[in-house]
Amino acid sequence: MKRDTQLMRAGRPHHGTRPVNVPVDRASTILAGTARELYNRPDGTPLYGRFGTESQNALRSALCEMQRADYCALTPSGLSAMTLTAIAEVSAGGHVLASDSLYGPTRMFLTDTVARWGVEVEFYDPRAGAGISTQIKANTQLVLCESPGSLTFEVQDIPAISKAAARTGARIMVDDTWSAGLNANMLDLGADYAAQSLTKYVGGHSDVIMGAVLAQGEAAKRLKQAEWRMGLYVSPDDAFLALRGLRTLELRMEKSARNSLEIARRLADHPAVASIIHPARDDHPDHALYLRDFTAPAGVFSVEFAGWDIARSERFLDALGIFGLGFSWGGFESLAVHCDPQLRRHFRTAHDGALIRLAIGLENVEDLWNDLEQAISASA
Incomplete structure (x- = not known):
């Protein structure tokens, strides 16, 4: 099946009389028919609500099918998806390498929590590629990447790493x-x-917080063990919302990406703009890696405004009428945030001005452009 058909069918039964959408079973206790069945449930039969009922299991199955994974752990947030991998792999005396462009809260988990476990945490240049070998040690247990990087959108050479x-x-x-x-x-x-x-594109409607980790082989076994031992759980209602979002994921991402490239093209010609940081543009330093590893872009990118200080960034943001001011992205509404208060980097290239991240949504592109133009003028 092609991807768009797969998104419609994954995680659903396709035989017999059934609803189109997977039912939501709200359950903690799931009764067994006999004493023997308490510990020996038939394959696929729920054992206890925390391990998942129909909607959670359908979401796991759909995500595994999309990425050809052996197991999918569902977590209460995107951050807990990132931290679960550290819990699965890291132990005292180990060494962790993390991309310098890693999402800020994940970075803080490493430096504030993992370091307290007796683990050395070290950051690497997100453009290191094969050069990361100089930092990998005999006791390196985990390398945490983000591609493209948070806020600054470096594309990493994952095969080389x-x-x-x-x-x-x-x-x-x-x-x-x-x-x-x-x-x-x-x-x-x-x-x-x-x-x-x-929470981002899969949920798609800014009304669910959830994360997922997918793995194959031995890593999948370790992931499942860590998930169960941590007692991580997502509600059947939230899993239902994520499944709902999955069905329209490709359509929404296509429009968001198309809008973002058009907005980026126009901004690149604006005299207030020093640079556009969008991996799908051919002026991005990692564009060749993007073309190799990605089939299409997302709608999130950053803009460097020449010579702007925080005060002008705030005036610009306050003047926006259609763009919302808020964290996250991937929903239907366009959002804007100024990045400089969040940036924590060892290897970051300095920029002369303000860095603004734009998450382009599903509005009309002309309305978005008019909103940006008037906000730039009003901030002067």
Whole structure:
């Protein structure tokens, strides 16, 4: 099946009389028919609500089918999807490498929590590629990547990083939220774990918070053990919402990406703009990697405004009428945030001005452009 057909059919039964959407079973206790069945349920029969009922299991199945994974852990947030991989792989005396462009809260989990476990945490240049081998040690247990990087959108050479890590047996986790597991398959590129925030494009409507981690083989077994031991759980209602979003994922991402490229093209010609940071543009330094590893772009990118300070950034944001001011992205509404208060980097290239992240939604592109133009003028 082609991907658009797969998105309609994955995670659903296709025989007998049935509703179109998977039912929501709200249950903690699931009764057994006999004492023997308490511990020996037939395959596929729910054992206890925390392990999942029909909607959670359907979502797991659909995501696994999309990315050819052996197991999918569902987590209460995108952040917990990232941290679960560390819990699955890291132990005292180990060494963790993390991309310098990693999502800020994931970064803080490593430096504030994992470091307290007696694990050395080190950051690497997100454009290191095969050069990361100089930082991989005999005790390196996990390499955490994000491609493209948070806020600054560096595209990482995941096959090269994976090959370098394999020499010592280190595992690779990629935060794959930008592609939503639709426009790239990080497991195929060599990652052991592909994690994403389902809050973003899969949920798609800014009304659910959830994460997912997918893995194959031995990594899948370790992931499942860690998920169960941590007691991670998502509600059947939230799983239903994520499944609903999955059905229209490709259509929404296509329009968001199309809008974003048009907005980026126009902004690139604006005298207030110093640079556009969008991997799908041919002026992005990692565009060749993007073309190799991704089949289509997302609608999120950053803009550097020449010579702007925080005060002008705030005036610009306050003048926006259609763009909302808020964190996250991937919903139907366009959003804008200024990035500079969030940036924590060792290897970041300095920029002369303000960095604004735009998450382009599903509105009319002319309305979005008019809103940006008037806000730039009003901020002067």
